[in-house]
Amino acid sequence: MTTEVRVPTLGESVTEATVATWFKKPGDAVAVDEMLCELETDKVTVEVPSPVAGVLADIVAKEGDTVGVDALLANVAPAGEAGAEQVEERPSAKAAEAPASSGGEEVKVMVPTLGESVSEATVATWFKKVGDTVAADEMLCELETDKVSVEVPAPASGTLTAILAEEGATVQAGGQLAVLGGAGAVAAPADAPAAAPAAAPAADGKDVEDAPAAKKAMAEAGLNRDQVTGSGKDGRIMKHDVSAALAAAKSAPAAAAPSAAPRAPVAAEDAAREERVKMTRLRQTIAKRLKDAQNTAAMLTTYNEVDMTEVMALRSQYKDLFEKKHGVRLGFMSFFTKACVHALKEVPEVNAEIDGTDVVYKNFVHMGIAAGTPQGLVVPVLRDVDQKSFAEIEKEINEKGKRARDGKLSMAEMQGGTFTISNGGVYGSLMSSPILNPPQSGILGMHKIQDRPMAINGKVEIRPMMYLALSYDHRIVDGKGAVTFLVRVKEALEDPRRLLMDL
Template sequence: MAIEVKVPVLGESVAEATIGEWLKKPGEAVAADEPIASLETDKVAVEVPSPVAGFMGDYLVQVGDTVEVGAAIATINDQGGASSGAASAPAAFAPAPAAAPAPATAPAAGNGDVAGDQSLSPSVRRAVLEHGIDPASVKGTGKDGRLTKEDVVAAAQAKKDTPGASTSAPAVAAAPASSGGGERLEERVKMTRLRQTIAKRLKSAQETAALLTTFNDVDMSAVIAAREAYKDVFAKKHNIKLGFMSFFAKAACLALKDVPAVNARMEGDEIIYHKYVDLSVAVSAPNGLVVPVVRNVESMSFAEIEQAIAGFGKKAKEGALTMADMSGGTFTISNGGVFGSLMSTPIINPPQSAVLGLHRIDERPVAVNGQVVIRPMMYMALSYDHRIIDGREAVTALKIMKDAIEDPMRLLIDL
């Protein structure tokens, strides 16, 4: 008997989602509660579990389709044997006879498909096409062994480092050769729901808020020395590395306590001041930048902050962040330094009023006590909504953070 698989409740105020990828092919065995599909909502990817054990049946919708909560998206045959869906599915996804493995299905020339690409997320598929990597030759490190974008990039780098290896990408949509020789390739990919939402929110922030950014630089010597001195005992005691983010989170809490407007939001003609710090930490996920929330950071230890951030980073990589993980947030820290950024003007995450941008650490000559010395320096940027925060308040908040990082003892004595 065929059982319908329906879109589950996605979270408060979320009524629809987009089919991101199918995790099971028609005819494959499915366990009860095993994920069969991934949905992309405005904020996160949500996996749809099978309601029963059986075999994957028909796809009732396709990748990229928009579906509402409660809509049927597929069927599961809960009886023994292959489902009826296997017979009607495309040949590339039909189950192979037990006596022999199924032959690989080659992509049609010029259509941009990758063999088996139905099991790849859009970002992974783009990476496969861009780097010319055979996905079957790469071992996935994602959830349930699925291929991630990082796996493809690593395989491409290894291929490039191999003498004589070809790095040409498969044809996507070859245009006629130009007079200069060679093909000019293009690929058209529909924006994911997450990317569309990011675009709308960022543009809305620019159009609504009175955005301004103030900068400062910070000498990282003291924090680097503290990490070097205590990293081993810290890791041994707490089973987590001591990173920079916990120092900046603590420094931000000091600043937000002294300058509450930086930790506020506007609602109509009122300003709501938060007496707590729910810190949105921007992390990179396969489908884009996401900002899970570490709650009540003002009352957390260094180890608790590091563990929370590491946990969110792992969930983001696996595509396992939930709507609850993403909701709320009173202040954001975004670390572009991990990607090599020297300086930027981050955009606030509405309805928050400010965001702290961190950047790479460079050794630079600075004047200290009348002498030119080389110090590890970082530029910090605080973007803020000038409707709520005055320039004096923004500069003061950033200066408090700078002073706390340059003299970490301030973090211990709340100064």
């Protein structure tokens, strides 16, 4: 007898969700409370566990389907009884398969689990071509999501008989990528879609794109493309090529790159020195969101400056004791976070958002902290910072910053922010105008602390000064409110005792 898996309660006022990712496919064994799939709503991401142990008999709601509360998602059968009840596999796994070789059993190469709330990826690079012999765990291809790059190893040794997802194709989690035949298997038949392109010569005029992991490794090692010899298709540089170049500790001749056709008005000799690199999914998402912010909001920026003397003195006085007690260093971000929370209470429209013809005021503060990573800019969100201490804020900033750099943040951890802080000062920026993070109405830009001569009580003194910038949506925030907000942040930082007394 099968057990039904249904959509759980999604939260207050949420009546439907989208099926984002299935972690299991029909026929897979599942344990009690093992995660079967993930649902996305406009507020949260919900994981659906298996209510019983057994075998996933069928999937009723496919990835991308919209389902209501208590809708049927799938059925789980007792172990050994699911075979007759399984329905067809998902479309991503139904691509044409190459004939099984006479030398061994056919093995499917599937898209691995891509991470929490990530349901699809782009095939970036194939390291092997049809007909190549591969060993178990040897890297076959690399996938790109909007967060991380994922390398796909061979599940078994054999021969790559068919590639079902070409470079540039978008694949779903659990979809099929390729087919492996036993040792000595012949190449895929002529009508297999990947056979001809895989063998195309490097001189066909195509631009060469190195593997994303290789580009990252070269950047970290300080190598340029001319110092590494590519072993991939069309001279692509792979991650192991960079490792080999570092081990050899010498320059290697560049792999032959295809010549790009000159594009007017670029001269031919200049075109030969250009390099074309496809934008990553993360960079495409960043570009779209930032341009949408400019097109939608009536953005305006107001500036001020803050004397950091008192904050620096307080931090210097207590940083050792703070780290000894709380196990985390006392930085400037917790002071700025607290100062912004203090100012948002007085100017709540900076913490609000526009929804159609309504203004939605937030009686809480979910603070986004912009962080630069090797993959691009991300904004992890610290929830309910208005209720947290300095130590709790510093610990969460430290933990989320590390996970952001490692590409391990979930989508849920980057959603729901009500206000954002961006610290360009860590890169040496003296002044900038930050762009809003939609649908938020305000973002504070921090900058470099620089000693400057200031007039203090009629005398010139050298003080550590920082320029502050508040970009805001003028549709909802008036100039008076924006200036008041920035002045309150300035006052709280120049006299931190105000934060304790709520002044």
